[in-house]
Amino acid sequence: MENDYLKSVKEQFVYYKILAEKAMAQVEEDDFFWQYNEDSNSLATLVKHLYGNMLSRWTDFLTSDGEKEFRNRDAEFENNKESRTDIMEKWEEGWNCLFNAINSLKPEDLDKIIYIRNQGYTVTEAINRQLAHYPYHIGQIVFLGKMSSKKGWTSLSIPKGSSKQYNRKRFSKPKQRGHFTHELLRDEE
Secondary structure, eight states: OHHHHHHHHHHHHHHHHHHHHHHHTTSOTGGGGOOSSTTSOOHHHHHHHHHHHHHHHHTTTTTSOSSOTTOOHHHHTOOOOOOHHHHHHHHHHHHHHHHHHHHHOOGGGTTOEEEETTEEEEHHHHHHHHHHHHHHHHHHHHHHHHHHOSSOOOOSSSOTTOHHHHHHHHHTSOOOOOOTTHHHHHHHO
16 A cells, blocks of 8 residues: 555656646747736746745655755745746756655655654655645646647647547446556656
8 A cells, every 4th residue: 555655646746747847838938937917926936936845845855854944935936037948947856856755765654754844744744745735836837828828728638528528438448447647648658
C-alpha cells in the first residue's frame, strides 16, 4: 500500500505538470504575462509562485522547515517581465526539485514528521498538502490559458459534446487496473 501511495503521488504530480504545460503551450508570448486586473495573476506569476513554493518545500524535504529563508514569496507575485524562457527554466527546476525529493522517499519515511512554517506534518500530510496546492494553481493556469488563447483552445480533457463517444470507447475495452493519468501520459510518449 505505501509503495502504491508514492507511485500514485508521483503520477499525480506528473499529470498536473503536463496539464499545465499543455495549457501554457497554447498561449502566445505576450499573453503569458497578461493579467485580468492588478489583483490577479498572470501565467508567468503563477509559474514563479509554484517554482518558489517547490524549491522551498522540497529542498532538504526531510531535514529542514519547508519555508526556507532563501524564499521571497512576495516577489513571486510581481509580474516583472523576465523572459518566458527564463520563467520556464524555473518551472523545470521546481519540478525537478519535487521529483528528486519524491523519488528519494521510502515507505518508512511516510510517518516521519516534517515542518512547514514550524507546523508539524507527517510526510504523507505534507505531500497531500502540496498535491492540493499545486492543482489549485494549475487550474488557474488552465483557466487563464483558455481565456487568453487566440488560436482556438484544444481541450485538455473530454471536449464538450464528446462524453458519449469517449465513454463508448472506454467501455468497449475490458476492465483494467490503472491510474487515470496514464492516458495523458501515453499522449506524451
